[in-house]
Amino acid sequence: MFKFKHQYLLLASPKFGRVGLFSSIPAKAVTTESLNHPNDCNQELSNSHFSPATDPSFYLFTLPKCKNIHQIKQIHTQLTVNGLLRNLIVANKLLYMYTTHRAITEAHALFCGFSEKNSMSWSVMVGGFAKNGDFVDCFRTFREYMRSGDRPDNYTLPFVIRVCRDTMDLQMGRLFHHVVCKYGLQSDPFVAATLVDMYAKCKVLKDAQKLFDRMLERDLVTWTVMIGAHTECGSADAALLLFDRMQEEGIVLDSVAMVNVVNACAKLGAMHKARLVHDYISRKQFSMSVVLGTAMIDMYAKCGSVDSAREIFNRMGIKNVVTWSAMIAAYGYHGRGREALELFFMMLTTGMAPNSITFVSILYACSHSGMVEDGLRLVSVMQQEYGVRPSVKHFTCVVDLLGRAGRLDEALNLIENMTVEKDEGLWGALLGACRIHGHVELAEKAARSLLELQPENPGHYVLLANIYARAGKWKNVARVRELMTHQRLKKVPGWTWIEVDNKIHQFSVGDHAHPQSKEIYENLNCLCNKLELAGYVPDTNYVLHDVDEELKRRILYTHSEKLAIAFGLTVTPEGTPLRITKNLRVCGDCHTFIKFVSLVANRLIIVRDANRFHHFKEGACSCGDYW
DNA sequence: TTCTACAAAC
Numbered sequence: 001m002f003k004f005k006h007q008y009l010l011l012a013s014p015k016f017g018r019v020g021l022f023s024s025i026p027a028k029a030v031t032t033e034s035l036n037h038p039n040d041c042n043q044e045l046s047n048s049h050f051s052p053a054t055d056p057s058f059y060l061f062t063l064p065k066c067k068n069i070h071q072i073k074q075i076h077t078q079l080t081v082n083g084l085l086r087n088l089i090v091a092n093k094l095l096y097m098y099t100t101h102r103a104i105t106e107a108h109a110l111f112c113g114f115s116e117k118n119s120m121s122w123s124v125m126v127g128g129f130a131k132n133g134d135f136v137d138c139f140r141t142f143r144e145y146m147r148s149g150d151r152p153d154n155y156t157l158p159f160v161i162r163v164c165r166d167t168m169d170l171q172m173g174r175l176f177h178h179v180v181c182k183y184g185l186q187s188d189p190f191v192a193a194t195l196v197d198m199y200a201k202c203k204v205l206k207d208a209q210k211l212f213d214r215m216l217e218r219d220l221v222t223w224t225v226m227i228g229a230h231t232e233c234g235s236a237d238a239a240l241l242l243f244d245r246m247q248e249e250g251i252v253l254d255s256v257a258m259v260n261v262v263n264a265c266a267k268l269g270a271m272h273k274a275r276l277v278h279d280y281i282s283r284k285q286f287s288m289s290v291v292l293g294t295a296m297i298d299m300y301a302k303c304g305s306v307d308s309a310r311e312i313f314n315r316m317g318i319k320n321v322v323t324w325s326a327m328i329a330a331y332g333y334h335g336r337g338r339e340a341l342e343l344f345f346m347m348l349t350t351g352m353a354p355n356s357i358t359f360v361s362i363l364y365a366c367s368h369s370g371m372v373e374d375g376l377r378l379v380s381v382m383q384q385e386y387g388v389r390p391s392v393k394h395f396t397c398v399v400d401l402l403g404r405a406g407r408l409d410e411a412l413n414l415i416e417n418m419t420v421e422k423d424e425g426l427w428g429a430l431l432g433a434c435r436i437h438g439h440v441e442l443a444e445k446a447a448r449s450l451l452e453l454q455p456e457n458p459g460h461y462v463l464l465a466n467i468y469a470r471a472g473k474w475k476n477v478a479r480v481r482e483l484m485t486h487q488r489l490k491k492v493p494g495w496t497w498i499e500v501d502n503k504i505h506q507f508s509v510g511d512h513a514h515p516q517s518k519e520i521y522e523n524l525n526c527l528c529n530k531l532e533l534a535g536y537v538p539d540t541n542y543v544l545h546d547v548d549e550e551l552k553r554r555i556l557y558t559h560s561e562k563l564a565i566a567f568g569l570t571v572t573p574e575g576t577p578l579r580i581t582k583n584l585r586v587c588g589d590c591h592t593f594i595k596f597v598s599l600v601a602n603r604l605i606i607v608r609d610a611n612r613f614h615h616f617k618e619g620a621c622s623c624g625d626y627w
Numbered sequence: 628t629t630c631t632a633c634a635a636a637c
Contacts, residue, residue, distance in 0.1 A: 060628075093628060095629095096628070118628095123629050126629095127629070155629050155630045156630080157630080159629095159630070188630090188631095190631045191630080193630095193631040194630080194632095196631090197631070197632070220632085221631050221632050222631085222632085223632090226632095228633085254632095256633045257633085258633085259632090260633065262633095263634080289633085289634095290634075291633050292633080293634085294635070295633075295634045295635095296634090297634085298634065322634055325634095326634070326635040327635090328635085329635060329636055330635095333636095357635055357636050360635090360636040361635070361636050396637070397636090425637060
């Protein structure tokens with residue numbers, strides 16, 4: 001145990017001022033109490049009679065208790081004066097404190113003044129730059145470290161590898177991997193976990209997996225990282241298998257690990273798994289942290305149960321802005337705009353300040369529920385009333401909002417008058433709107449801007465080609481296709497996941513892979529006929545191919561995407577109810593609808609398409625709130 | 628005495 005006196009006073013003595021950099025700062029006393037009451041510091045030293053502290057242990061104990069830069073600087077001054085800064089352990093601790101308070105300038109000045117440095121000094125400085133986002137300085141310092149003749153160690157390497165992860169610099173990451181191997185550090189759990197994480201964030205799951213498999217000992221963090229890696233790289237099912245394996249191996253999970261498991265469920269949209277994971281969390285009595293709770297809200301929302309999400313939300317004692325935004329977004333992509341708006345106002349009444357993402361969520365909710373005026377009102381006041389400057393993401397929501405409502409001129413006007421930089425999402429929203437309303441001229445303008453920004457994205461070409469096709473401009477369709485072929489671009493088909501009786505099925509356009517494919521298509525045909533009998537006439541204009549009517553019909557029935565289009569459903573925009581017949585309305589895009597018609601069973605089917613959800617029940621003809 | 632993993636929109 002440390003023993004320290006009630007109060008220490010600094011004697012400003014020039015003879016101690018050699019090592020540190022703040023020797024010119026007037027000396028002040030620091031007491032253990034004054035650290036708890038930072039504003040009282042100065043009063044306490046006036047009538048003090050104690051001699052200065054010369055015990056390094058006191059500072060090692062006191063420094064971590066500093067709550068702000070001001071206090072650290074005071075101790076720095078004391079150490080300068082009493083000469084303890086020459087004690088490398090104390091000096092390193094001081095350096096560390098500066099970096100944890102993001103005082104990187106002070107830290108670096110101190111570091112440069114060190115007459116000697118050990119590997120901890122280097123790693124704290126490298127880590128300081130890394131945490132502060134000064135990647136260039138971080139690498140530069142690491143290079144100096146290696147040049148100084150010291151061996152890089154298991155403390156420094158995770159910092160630089162993490163920077164590679166944050167900057168997605170795979171090349172540099174591989175370089176550090178070599179350094180790791182050269183110094184035989186590959187089995188250090190910290191180094192290995194960071195490398196796995198780096199490879200995963202750089203989307204090379206194979207390398208992450210290889211490393212993971214070769215590890216002799218895997219700690220909880222390594223497992224956690226690997227679960228996150230699989231989710232990140234699109235194999236959420238593999239992530240959940242890892243969770244099972246962890247349980248088999250008797251590893252005790254913590255709440256961070258659970259957040260990753262919950263995210264995997266969210267990505268997969270597997271309600272059955274979500275419930276199991278929720279049970280596990282309840283059984284093991286995890287403390288419901290804000291992060292875990294928020295992740296669970298997102299999970300339930302993405303698994304189709306916005307009401308379960310709301311239950312979690314209601315039960316959470318502490319909610320932050322992320323929690324509120326997640327719940328608002330959940331209502332948004334379930335087409336429950338009114339509830340999203342109600343929640344937004346409830347948030348305001350609790351005194352929680354919305355941030356930029358909250359506004360994206362609420363505007364998204366408005367646009368997907370056709371609440372044009374609400375959305376416009378919100379965007380017009382967000383800056384003055386809530387101090388959130390509209391970004392291109394917010395404008396994109398508004399363009400979407402106006403575009404769906406057919407107010408294309410206003411959307412264009414908004415784009416032309418905005419001062420923020422335009423991105424592909426913005427033009428994409430406009431192009432999508434042009435598609436709904438068949439506005440060829442504006443579509444060309446949007447497509448031009450879009451292709452300038454992203455010439456390699458096949459989706460943009462397809463969208464433009466579809467618009468030309470609808471207008472019957474087959475020559476233009478051919479030209480766009482040629483352009484694609486010329487650039488060797490191919491559209492990757494979209495996938496849809498559905499969960500029926502706890503089992504996940506994956507579909508793509510015109511898919512015949514399902515063992516019951518024959519029955520599914522029979523049902524599909526049957527439903528199509530019913531729709532036509534109910535008075536619906538397929539709009540073959542949507543079909544891209546320049547072929548005769550009969551062939552078009554056949555394409556419609558074998559190609560699910562085209563079929564959906566023919567039923568008046570649009571490919572990209574969804575959420576706004578589209579009238580099919582007098583009695584039927586649908587919210588959802590083509591895939592959604594197709595999955596509905598292709599799955600005929602007497603049970604509730606939840607369909608998820610790119611984070612949007614639709615609940616179908618055979619017979620009830622219900623889709624979200626809109627049927 | 629320093630190191631790794633966690634949530635929201637598009």
